[in-house]
Amino acid sequence: MQGFFRNPFGSLARDAGWLGLARPALARCSSATGAPLRGATLGIALLASSLALLTLPACNECDSSIDPVKCTDLCTQSPPHEDCAKCQGDSPARGCPQCLVDEPPASCTEDGGGSGGEGGTVSGNGGTGGNAGTVSGSGGSGGNAGVVTGGEGGTSSGSGGTAGSDVDAGPPPSCDEDTDCTEAARPLCSEGECAPCETNAVCLMHHEPLVRCSNVGACVECRNDDDCGDNATPNCVAGRCEECEIHGDCNSNPAKPQCNSARDCVACTETGNACAEHGTLMCDARADDATETEGQCVECLEHGDCPDEAPQCNAAGACVKCDGTLGDDPCTGRMDGDISIAKCSLRDDVSTFGECVECTGDTLTDPPSDVCGVNPSAYSCNQQIGRCTGRLVGSRARCRSCAADSECNMGGKCVEHIIDPTVLGTFCFYPIADDDECAGPGNLDANPFSVDLVGDSVDLYNSKYCLPPTTCDAYLDAVNVTLCGPTVACGTAGIPDGICTDVGAVSDQCTYACDSPYECPERLPVCDAIGGFCRLE
Numbered sequence: 361m362q363g364f365f366r367n368p369f370g371s372l373a374r375d376a377g378w379l380g381l382a383r384p385a386l387a388r389c390s391s392a393t394g395a396p397l398r399g400a401t402l403g404i405a406l407l408a409s410s411l412a413l414l415t416l417p418a419c420n421e422c423d424s425s426i427d428p429v430k431c432t433d434l435c436t437q438s439p440p441h442e443d444c445a446k447c448q449g450d451s452p453a454r455g456c457p458q459c460l461v462d463e464p465p466a467s468c469t470e471d472g473g474g475s476g477g478e479g480g481t482v483s484g485n486g487g488t489g490g491n492a493g494t495v496s497g498s499g500g501s502g503g504n505a506g507v508v509t510g511g512e513g514g515t516s517s518g519s520g521g522t523a524g525s526d527v528d529a530g531p532p533p534s535c536d537e538d539t540d541c542t543e544a545a546r547p548l549c550s551e552g553e554c555a556p557c558e559t560n561a562v563c564l565m566h567h568e569p570l571v572r573c574s575n576v577g578a579c580v581e582c583r584n585d586d587d588c589g590d591n592a593t594p595n596c597v598a599g600r601c602e603e604c605e606i607h608g609d610c611n612s613n614p615a616k617p618q619c620n621s622a623r624d625c626v627a628c629t630e631t632g633n634a635c636a637e638h639g640t641l642m643c644d645a646r647a648d649d650a651t652e653t654e655g656q657c658v659e660c661l662e663h664g665d666c667p668d669e670a671p672q673c674n675a676a677g678a679c680v681k682c683d684g685t686l687g688d689d690p691c692t693g694r695m696d697g698d699i700s701i702a703k704c705s706l707r708d709d710v711s712t713f714g715e716c717v718e719c720t721g722d723t724l725t726d727p728p729s730d731v732c733g734v735n736p737s738a739y740s741c742n743q744q745i746g747r748c749t750g751r752l753v754g755s756r757a758r759c760r761s762c763a764a765d766s767e768c769n770m771g772g773k774c775v776e777h778i779i780d781p782t783v784l785g786t787f788c789f790y791p792i793a794d795d796d797e798c799a800g801p802g803n804l805d806a807n808p809f810s811v812d813l814v815g816d817s818v819d820l821y822n823s824k825y826c827l828p829p830t831t832c833d834a835y836l837d838a839v840n841v842t843l844c845g846p847t848v849a850c851g852t853a854g855i856p857d858g859i860c861t862d863v864g865a866v867s868d869q870c871t872y873a874c875d876s877p878y879e880c881p882e883r884l885p886v887c888d889a890i891g892g893f894c895r896l897e
Contacts, residue, residue, distance in 0.1 A: 532553040533554045534553060535549035535553065535554050536549065538562050538566055539566055540554070541562075544567055544570050544578055544580070545578045546577075547562050547563060547566060547567055547578075547579045555577070556576065556577020556578065557577050557578070558577065559573055560573050563580075578599070580600070581596075581599055582596035587601070594609075595609055602624075603619075603623055603624050603625050604625050605619065605623065606619055607634035607638065608637045613625065615627060615655060615656055617635065617638055617656065617657045618634035618643075619634070626655075627654070627655025627656070628644075628645070629643065630643055630645035634657065635657035640658060641658075641659060641660075642657070642659075642660075642661060643655075643658075644656050644657075644661060644677055646661070653676060653677045658676075658678070659673075659677055660673035660677055660678065661673065661677065663689065663690040663692075664693075665679070668691075668696065668701060668715060668716045670714070670715075671690040671691050671694065671704070671716050672686065672690040672714075680714075681713065681715065682704035682705075682715070684706050688704050690704060691703055691716035691717075699718055700718065702716070703717055703718070703719060703720050704716065704717075705720055705743075707720070707820075710743060710744050710745075710746075712745060715746070717745075717746020718748055719732055719743075719746060719748055720741065720743060721743040721766075732749075733748075738752065739753065740753055740764040740765075740766040740767045741764055742763040742764050743764065743819055751763075751764075751767045752767075753766045754766070754770075756768050756769060756772070757769055757770075757772075758772055758787075758809075759787055759788065759789070759832035760832070761786065761832075762786055762788050763818070764818065764819060765818065766819075767788070770790070771791070772788040772790050772791075773788070773790075773817035773818075773823070774786050774819065775788075775789045775818070775827075777789075777832065779830075779855070782855060784831055784832070786818055789825040789827055790809075790825065791821070791823035791824065792825070792826060794814075796824070798810050798811065798826035799826065799878045801878065804878055806878075807877075807880065807881065807885075808828055808829060808835065808874075808878065808879050809826035809827060810826070810828070810879050811828065813825045813826075828879075829875075829879045830858075830872040830873070831855060833851045833852040833857070834851035834852065834858040834870070834872040835881065837850045837851060837870035838850075838858075838884055839883050839884075841866070841883070843868055843869060844869065844870050850870035850871075851870070851872065857872060858871070858872055859871050859872055861895075863896050866896075871894045872893060873891070873892070874893060875887065875890045875891075875892075881894065884896060
């Protein structure tokens with residue numbers, strides 16, 4: 361009966377005659393007693409020096425698509441060959457499908473070896489650690505000797521190389537019919553020998569649930585994920601339907617995000633890397649976790665794990681905006697460079713709402729009580745951005761630019777000024793009672809702030825405010841006797857608010873248009889008529 365011999369490139373040759381030599385029958389694995397090769401012949405020994413260059417690959421390099429039998433041989437040893445451990449663990453590798461779960465033969469154990477006995481015909485003498493195994497026995501002090509690789513001082517190699525995984529599975533079993541072929545790797549009876557399958561038929565009849573013939577002729581449960589269907593084990597891994605192959609497959613149940621070595625989705629562990637594959641940062645492995653997220657991948661375990669923009673770690677392990685329920689605790693100890701941002705912004709009308717900021721202000725007091733520094737060197741807080749302004753409290757006069765109510769003097773508030781359609785900015789203006797009037801025939805003392813505006817200041821102080829009939833820039837140029845000319849314009853650039861003209865004895869001075877005298881400042885009290893400008897007598 362002809363046997364199979366595996367060439368170095370994994371292809372099968374129907375007889376050893378291609379070498380011009382008789383083929384020895386190789387044992388499936390080493391025995392515990394260090395028995396020599398069965399049927400070893402002298403001819404094969406002559407090939408030792410040539411075969412030394414063809415050292416078989418380690419188990420983790422074995423390609424089951426070429427030779428599933430030889431891959432399984434090492435991977436199913438009890439205990440498994442040491443290189444097979446690289447194919448298992450918390451993060452199963454996609455590249456090691458040879459680590460199948462078939463039960464190994466009872467006799468398939470690694471050779472513990474005696475003390476320096478004579479090696480087999482192919483592997484030569486064993487080293488100091490034990491006998492050189494017939495097929496995959498223990499080599500010298502460096503490791504296991506393979507079919508070609510010897511132990512320390514072996515025929516083909518130096519000190520104790522690791523046995524390759526491409527160990528011959530032995531001669532095919534003889535058979536009379538397909539039912540005699542119980543190995544999934546050789547399920548078909550062909551010419552009296554068990555051989556690889558060619559169609560699904562023999563697998564369907566005799567190897568359920570391994571009902572599909574793979575591309576290397578072995579009966580497998582699946583060839584791809586589609587064969588597994590949409591069920592609890594939807595991933596085809598090494599010919600079997602499993603719950604998962606990688607951590608990313610465990611995304612249907614938050615409580616079980618990690619794929620273990622048994623291909624099951626389980627709770628995450630602190631040492632696993634499952635959470636990285638799920639796009640989150642850490643595993644909640646706390647045994648006393650009161651948030652009910654133990655074993656889950658979470659964004660945070662404590663406030664310090666969260667960014668300044670969403671500083672609060674909630675009970676679900678997610679980073680969210682701080683909401684005041686915990687006070688400023690989520691922001692405690694935080695810094696933005698050398699600036700302390702230890703307060704939680706609770707104003708829902710500003711862009712920094714729910715974030716950690718330097719200061720917050722207090723709209724319930726007048727002026728806002730949360731200022732930066734201590735009097736008399738207290739600075740205002742710009743609540744829009746949660747930062748100190750660098751301006752002293754009460755340092756800005758009417759019609760001067762501002763960023764906070766507390767910057768304005770004499771009870772002024774910081775109000776947005778708009779002359780349609782242009783937004784000019786925020787300036788200090790004085791609030792008045794609703795029944796009071798701005799400048800006009802009945803209140804000339806308020807000249808020239810004749811335009812009333814009802815609304816909120818930047819710090820939400822709601823009132824009626826009196827604004828000038830022009831821009832603050834044009835108003836200030838007029839009262840400050842700003843000289844003008846071809847190179848010096850009046851007012852705000854790009855807006856026709858200032859006029860450069862003679863206002864009396866002084867030539868080329870800034871003023872602005874008016875419709876009545878109450879729209880003019882005290883220094884330029886005259887307005888000729890509608891369409892005129894403020895000037896001296």
